[in-house]
Amino acid sequence: MRILLVEDDELLAEGIMTALRHFQYNVDWLSTGAAAVKMLKRADHALLILDLGLPDMDGLQVLKQARESKFDLPVLVLTARDQIDEKIAGLNAGADDYMVKPFDINELEARIRSLTRRANGRRTDLLEVGRASLNLNERVMLFNDTSITFSRREFSLVQAFFERPRQVFTREVLESLSYSWDEEIDSNSLEVHIHRLRKKLGNNGIKTVRGVGYMLVEEHFS
Structure with a gap:
């Protein structure tokens, strides 16, 4: 399965990619919101992992543009923002799940499977x-x-x-x-x-x- 990771922290991105490839996922990485918006128009990914604190635009803007353009792939938000209103804003903008940094990579992988199960109408793995x-x-x-x-x-x-x-x-x-x-x-x-x-x-x-x-x-x- 192919995943698009949008994260501006290079060390964190490399860690996530290494871990998810160990779980046998193929991961593509982008570090800016503008690049993500452009890529979502032509790439074929099963899931988007999106950081909210991007350098050029807020991740919520990326998410809103994606949903307004009818991209229906599951979106898992990663962020350092742990306030409840920020979580609500992300979910209202179209996120399917939300994880606050720092996080456990095994939980991240489990949530990826849960989201893709739901997207494909399955109840089990x-x-x-x-x-x-x-x-x-x-x-x-x-x-x-x-x-x-x-x-x-x-x-x-x-x-x-x-x-x-x-x-x-x-x-x-x-x-x-x-x-x-x-x-x-x-x-x-x-x-x-x-x-x-x-x-x-x-x-x-x-x-x-x-x-x-x-x-x-x-x-x-x-």
Whole structure:
């Protein structure tokens, strides 16, 4: 899953990115509100983590502009402002959740999962296709009585396939899901990840749709 982090404190941003990548998220980082507003118009992220104390504009302005432009991705606000009226203002502006600095990274990750569950209309962290069950909390799949683990990029791909098992994903979409802006993409990287997933899930688990991309084969897991 791809997350957009808007935070002007470079050390804090690097710490959040390192921690969330350990949890197998792909994180893109911006340090100004103007850059965030511009990027939200074209980037495909599953969630926005937004600091309110940005150098060029208040984070609430970013949030209001995003909501006025009909961006409906979940927004988790991070801020040093702990007054109740500030929290109410953030929620009224369109925030879905609110955390006050300093915070525990495990709680942050749990809230990310909670927000994305809600956004996708799920009640649990389990994605099930046939006899296969993908646990988004433990980041492991149970299939044919076997526990399967994944690298960060593999997990991003398999999560997308399990969230939309009938969708054909283009190469561009899958690359955007599995790589952050600062990560270099080799010409055959996606094919390598798909090959490794097929070795773990079975050769018939992922289908190549010629000229379009890839999709999950539901029957393989039934």
